[in-house]
Amino acid sequence: MTEQTTEHVLDGRTKASFGQNGQKNDLSGRRAILLISVGQRYHEGDKLRATVELLNRTGFGQVTVAVADTLQRTNYLAWDPVEAHRRALREGDAWLERNSKILGRLSVPNGVLxxxxxxxxxxxxxxxxxxxxxxxxxxxxxxxxxxxIRNFIDRMVSRDPCVDIRKAFDGCLSYLIEECPIIQPMWAHQGYDHVVYPQPMTAAMAETHRLFVAREYPGKGSWLSLRFKKRAAAPAAA
Structure with missing residues (x-):
């Protein structure tokens, strides 16, 4: 089945769109989390600008920019836990400073978490x-x-065949056990209708939603994945 999309174009090189859930639902007035994984390229530059414009045109009633910075400390396998936290916090600070002008373009009521x-x-x-x-x-x-976790580790091994699999598994498990209760169901309990993120739900997140959100908080915590597409270049003037 071909996925339908709702697309909004930014005056830039990239346009952002929601997938099928965004097409089917009226999102105006809803509360949303824009989930940011610090270090990912789709949360920088032109793609972040396209995301902000999409959120503006969708008409959300309120958007919280959730900067998942210190969550990344579990990925720093070779670091002391205290230093890993400090490093992740500094990277979150740098992300906010680097992207302050883009975030300033959000026209809907918003805040940073x-x-x-x-x-x-x-x-x-x-x-x-x-x-x-x-x-x-x-x-x-x-x-x-x-x-x-196995999917995460497969990607890690493809980048570094010498990775310590046991240590990587433990780090990934810590990451997910910390992440899942916040994104689903804590934010659903707090009244957030949608989580906006470039990638589809992981199996862990989807099962967390099914078990802890779907029946207890119906209609909350819906996942809106983003898609990005380069705009066609404007034809040259004759």
């Missing part, structure tokens, strides 16, 4: 416990998380 703030949210511990319990006790959930 740093990952450490999410970790300190009073709602977080109870959702974290539920995710940990599910991973321990539910074979289906554990399988979804482990399959996501």
């Amino acid at each position: 740093r990952w450490d703030e999410a970790l300190q949210d009073p709602d977080y511990p109870r959702f974290l416990r539920r995710i940990r319990d599910a991973y321990r006790d539910d074979p289906g959930y554990r399988g979804a998380v482990d399959s996501t």
Whole structure:
């Protein structure tokens, strides 16, 4: 089946679009999280500008830019945990400074949420416990998380065949067990209708949504993946 898209064009080289969920739903007035993975190229430059313009034209009622900076500390396998956190925090600071002008183009009510703030949210511990319990006790959930980890590790090994697989697995597991309860279901509990992100849901995130959001918070936490396409060059003047 061909995926339908709703496309909005930025005065730049790239246009951003939502997938099928964005096409089917009226998004005006909804609350959304723009989830940022610091270090990813689709959250920089022209693609970030295209994303901001798309959010503006969609008419969201409120957008929170969630900068998942210190979450990345679990990827720094060779670093001391304290130094890994400091490094990830500095990279989040640099991302915000580097992209402040682009974020300033958001015309809908908006704010910035740093990952450490999410970790300190009073709602977080109870959702974290539920995710940990599910991973321990539910074979289906554990399988979804482990399959996501295997995909991550396959990509890591393709870049570095000497990677320590056991250490990488533990780091990826820590990443997902920390990430999933915040993105789904904590933000759904807090009333966010959509999470906007360039990539589709991972198996772990999709299963988290199914188990902890779909019935408890119907209509919340819907995933809106982004697509980017280069605009055709304007014809030269005669």
